[in-house]
Amino acid sequence: MTLTVGRDVEWIDSSGDRRGRAAGVRRSWASAQPFDPRPTEGNQLPPEVNERRWKIVARGYVRSTVLLDGLVAALVGAALLVPLTGAPAAATAWALVGALFFVLMVAVFRGYDADNMGDGPAEFQAVLRGGALVGIALMAAAFSFEVDIPRTVVFAGVPALVATASLARYGHRHHLHHRRSAGEAMMRTLVVGEPSAVEQVVGELSIAPHHGYQVTGVCLPSLDNAVPMGGHPVMGAISDLPQVVVDNAIDVVIVAGHYLSGSALRRLSWALGRTPAQLVVAPDLVEVTGPRLSVRPTAGLSLLEVEIGAPRRRLVAKTVLDRTAASLGLLVLSPLIGAAALAVKLTSEGPAFYKQTRVGVDGSTFTIWKLRSMYLDADARRDQLLKDNEGQGLLFKMRQDPRVTPVGRLLRRYSIDELPQLFNVVRGDMSLVGPRPPLVAEVEAYPDMVQRRLHVKPGLTGLWQVSGRSDLSWDEAVRLDLRYVDNWSVTMDLMILWKTGRAVFAGSGAY
Template identity: 60%
Template sequence: MLMGERSLMTLTVGRAPAAVPGLPDRRGRAVEPRRSWASPEPFVPRETIFNSMSARRVLWQHMGVRYALLAMLSDVVAAALVGAAVAVSAVPTSRTAVVALLAAPLFVAAVGLCRGYGRNVLGDGPTEFQALGRAAVTLGVVVMALAYFTWVDVPRHVVLLGIPGVVVLAGLQRYAMRLRLHRQRCSGTAMMGTIVVGDQKSAGRVVRDLSAAVHHGYRVDGVCLPSVDDADLVEGVPVVGAIADVVQVVADRAAEVVVVTGASVHGEALRRLSWALGRAGAHLVVAPDLVEVAGPRLSVRPTAGLSLLEVQVDQPRRKLIGKSLLDFAVSVLASIVALPIVLVSAVAIRLDSRGPAFYKQTRVGIDGSTFTIYKLRTMYVDADRRRSELQELSEGNDVLFKMRQDPRVTRVGRVLRRFSIDELPQLWNVVRGDMSIVGPRPPLESEVADYHDSVQRRLHVKPGLTGLWQVSGRSDLDWEESVRLDLRYVDNWSVAMDLMILWKTGRAVLAGTGAY
């Protein structure tokens, strides 16, 4: 029975049991001699072009240290400048001088305590900026507690103006640094050498996703499959070994990250692989088979010695309230600012072509309810009738009709579309509660009639004035990509994501990406 059990353990590639006579060897063919991942013996790197000093200098493991120091320096500069401004603006006293002197070291210490200088958070994702926010809150609480318990009279403008000012200035500097880092990564530097481990299908999916988002810093150098006989290439990336070879591959190629996907390595084998990668100096990342589920919806629940991955299946009420407050505040303020622009545009439309200045249309909202959407008219009044004549010339996706040089668009309409000014009246829809500031594109009734089951999920939230589709290409996207982005938003939305999309919307509008 023991021999039978050992023959069934051939996928536990960290150990290498001998094949049982008379039974086929289910282990895949490896390049290197098999050795236990639990062995204390180190994996000695062999000299290759990948682990030479010149090759390491352009990797994130080397450049990340310098980036962290620059981030710390930028925070020092931001805190010092704001501290000096606070001291100068106030009546010069010993207290204001102390505030100016302590601003920089206290803020940097707070960011460090909030893990804002870790190489795993720098330059990627919102965690870096969240650390600045947490540091500001921590610093504010400490200052107020100090004032309360020691009776030290801390100037109020230090808390109300100084700390927010430091966060804003530090955030802007970090953002500029991040843009530069993303440009470097697009040119191939500051990347993390990555090996993907898994079966051919799962590994291919991970390779495609990582290769499509190089700004995240994962440079896929190779793939390890269950057997080197399975394939030579996976999505254009070479197969550099079997799963049993992965740790030696990491050592030889100076890889920083190993991404494990699929079911080829799991359980005890995955645990042993983490031990071996720790000795090889690489990080282990497990890509679960949960598609389009973002980190905020996932949490680890330790139970009975197990690490259970819990998936949040519905949005908590506090997030719904936060989104409603954001919608109302942004829509009211934006409506006040946009009103003169809308009025001037309306006059220009009437002078340019015959017909009303505004265009009304029935759209489908949350849970299939219908509402009337308002836009500035950008086409001639007979545009709907002429659409059938131009259907074959559509340059949009499979569902939406779009033409880069649509003859139905007026001269003023082209300008309005270029800067998305025609969408501004939809702020009234947001104020009324028909729409949200951020969400999926509001569909037509004819489009909803053709939705298959999964696309119906788009109607689970209010449609938005802007969304992931707008900051990711707009009309340049095909139908499948548009749906994928909308479903990703529906499943993972948060107030922080909405703020990020609003920030990116400004850039997309100014650039005119996909606007026609």
Template identity: 50%
Template structure:
């Protein structure tokens, strides 16, 4: 997962000391001031300099004017897409948004050159604009990783005052504490009602039930708590007591005082692209788009899976032969290991792998049950005695999974998807966990690029459910691109 500042709720003493280390009186989501000028400089220089040099070298007309126009167009495209705002800068390292912006740039410049009746070489122009794509992406990654380190040092965070019923605020606070890819740090709680609150959360104030509340009383108490804790944002956890009319009164008071307000509706693992704001009869609504299950995107995924799997088998066939030979010569038993797994909609299939364990390893699993290092349905051991010497290398590099390309060709698996589970794991699944079976399992997925075996069971399930509900074709491309780095790194592979 992307790095960030993690806030652990443990005890009143821990909470108070940690809060005291946070910066005071900073703007919401305050970040180092050099992010914007560096981003602007990289985008201007990374576009203008290559265009000017290449156009002059290849004798293209108006090299300096073309360089200025290209740099200005790149700035305007990103400004229009709000890439330079303090809220957005440093928050994304993904390649797809940059590529999208760059393709828009190509379209804008093509229109300008046609309108101006210019005759630049197409290949020269494309080559001159490629550095802008590469340098902008590198700058995004730099600021992203720097911001992650900054937030781990309790800087660049948004100080949050949580407001709601104790059970609701505890749930929201726990969810924020369990993830690191956000800037929010809960520094205090305003509880609604008299129910007890988790001792690890700092109680800043209590508001009575709505029936006992006079107009403006909520705003006065919340503003007093906000001033004391120097908060940047008031986050309301949706619940039974906070009615729409009461929330509206509170929003008026906070906004008049210059304080931001956000509402947590209780939805988790829903990608922003699926959320649409709308209204009916003056009432604000959140429309949640259903997961993509039909249409061209799933068809394109299936076609691409099988085409790439066939090409992959052809390209790595010498490597497959070498691995097979190494497995055969270093340990007794077959080259391949076939394991029954549960696929889409609970349909079982036989998954292929290179054998990385001794013969009879499945029978030894019961004896090693007490050594399981995973906290859920999966069985994982960091130093599993059943793994062969060659098997350790294959697992470390994920080369043992290459035969699963055959499962992809047959349509039983996908290149990207949830981890393929064993039948005995599925037998213990809750209704929530069974939702992982709504799509085809994959050779790689969010679980692999996020730590693999180092993840807890709950983290693995959360990642798989996020994939199932928020899948898109472009997200598959991003996962495959990041899988290479995860395989080279080898973290969590054993």
């Protein structure tokens, strides 16, 4: 093996394998020798910048979350126990004990791990499981020790605790996301791999800063013809990677593409073990997340198992959620639907309700119900307005559509015209959450990949509705629908329903 020493290094091993040009002398990734940081702008960050990094912020964020959970649990417990017992001092003491137990149970389910906080559903799942364990413990205490615990505490107090703690955490997380949008509480991130794969990962991370990954730079196989990726500098070749990490105070290294795999990836993990950085691998599985992925250790290999179809228990849970929530929704919202129908009838000629044939799961058709928001001749006038279409792909959209009535414009802004579709959900034609129910003509024009949207029931709301509604392009709407079809879960449905409320009240992207 030959080695040329200097600022730019080119390696050629004994088999003639050419390695890319690097910025420094290559050191073995299997060595136990530490990588000493060299003075750079990255590892000598000003104190005010360093204090805003996630590694520093996380400690305070975890502490404040623990205090928030404890405070919420104590307040909910006191609010329930004081009226029941009539003894404020004793009730408050028991509420504090319950709050401590709740915090401990959430901690058991890793609800305070910095890696699980600020992003993803894990921390909300920990709150739910911790609350369930509190309920089980109360029932066990009542049965085993014959303690007189009011049923209200178990069947009303625990759900109220979980709901209130989740809302408090949501607000806490929202504040964190706001800080991240301003460049605070971020993880300094280095993306490594071949240029095409690096460019894709950098692009995806750049449009979603709330996840906390701040791309500081990239490392490519060689410095030959290296150009910045998305405005981020090339900090070195892949062989320079560990030294680049310590020189630039990198928190996370993301490996993209195939250039580093197998034994090379294993050796990289050894090298990064001598640095403070985390190693993350971006798999080539596109838009496959969360519940569908699990690691199966076999014969010294780490096999990544991909769930092909949703298990029956998840399908049953979704059906129960849909039918129950839609029935309650119809019951509660029937006065609003009736008032809106009357307004439609009194202000424009024609029926109050509009029905149309749409395509459902696996290509079956059904009749969808909506409050009429357009004039009677809307379908006939559509062809005349095609030249003014502002939508993309198969969607027809106009911000100032002349076919929409004044009352219809108000109904659309707050999605009141969609409420009769709760009847479709109760019937089983639709789900609360899913892709947009398409027209027959749209489905006939679908490219092959888009047919995947029909694999699940269409929804009253979905990922595209909470991500911009009509402001989204056709391609982006399809991408979000396919992401939902591939990764849906009951937890995701609940999160989308929660975000739908925000989108509806804000009226963003609705026209």
